[in-house]
Amino acid sequence: MPELPEVETVCRGLREQLSAKSEVVSVALSRKKLREPMPKSLAAKLSGQAFIAVRRRAKYLLLDTENATVISHLGMSGSWRMAATDEAAQKHDHCRINFADGRSLIYHDPRRFGLLLLAELGAEQKSKWLKSLGLEPLSVDFTAAYMLQKAKRKSVAIKNFIMDQKIVVGVGNIYAAEALFHAGIRPQKLASRVDLASWQRLIAAIQNVLGDAIKHGGTTLRDYRNARGELGEFQAELFVYGRENENCKTCGSPIKWLKQTGRSSYFCKVCQK
DNA sequence: AAACCTCCCTGGGGGC
DNA sequence: TGCCCCCAGGGAGGTT
Known part of the structure; x- marks a missing residue:
């Protein structure tokens, strides 16, 4: 599904939505696996943290806290949406990050070709998913x-x-x-x-x-x-x-x-x- | 090494 | 209405 323009649009939207810098109070994962199983440590790693930056590398979204980076790929059918914490779950919701301000950030993906991973801060480029990527097409190096x-x-x-x-x-x-x-x-x-x-x-x-x-x-x-x-x-x-x-x-x-x-x-x- | 093919999934649309 | 087949924005892993 999403190519660079879609991922960049989601990136900008998440950056705005997460600018409130509310702390994560809990994380709920579905039992289904995406391309890889979602890390069980997500709740422990994110709880008490706020997202301080949202970046994009290739078709990957990178959500930074002060001690870790969430790596997200939307595959063919993935999406992120911000909702009120009391809003009902939808079919194919796989990850729900609940914030102290009463909102929840939800990853939804019917086909489950997406990815949701965790990297140590500053170490995301070493991930096997990112380490062999070529040039950014909007950079001056792309000649x-x-x-x-x-x-x-x-x-x-x-x-x-x-x-x-x-x-x-x-x-x-x-x-x-x-x-x-x-x-x-x-x-x-x-x-x-x-x-x-x-x-x-x-x-x-x-x-x-x-x-x-x-x-x-x-x-x-x-x-x-x-x-x-x-x-x-x-x-x-x-x-x-x-x-x-x-x-x-x-x-x-x-x-x-x-x-x-x-x-x-x-x-x-x-x-x- | 490089270039295909297959597979991971769900769901929508067309043909019958 | 239902069933079956094909298609879909991605990408790693296997095969040749």
């Missing part, structure tokens, strides 16, 4: 020269390459399709065949589409909600994703669909070469 070098002698399609979290993080199936459209590059093109000028266009396209999606609060296809329970609005701005047989917004020709390594791709065969 055409870097991508050209990394793509050398790679026989993967460009779409798979820009979705490889070891190379660049945060780009998933929707925004890969959208960025390639805006850069005029077909998703099947080999990464090693993309020249420097094309990389410059593609990097600009990735940064623009991620930035615009953040401004629109992300894309809601089905499950995604921000920390206030609101939907994203970027789905109205999509040029190709999910638009098979609909007219290209630029040239009018029908958008094409293909399956690449098990995932749907969408492109315009006139606008993308």
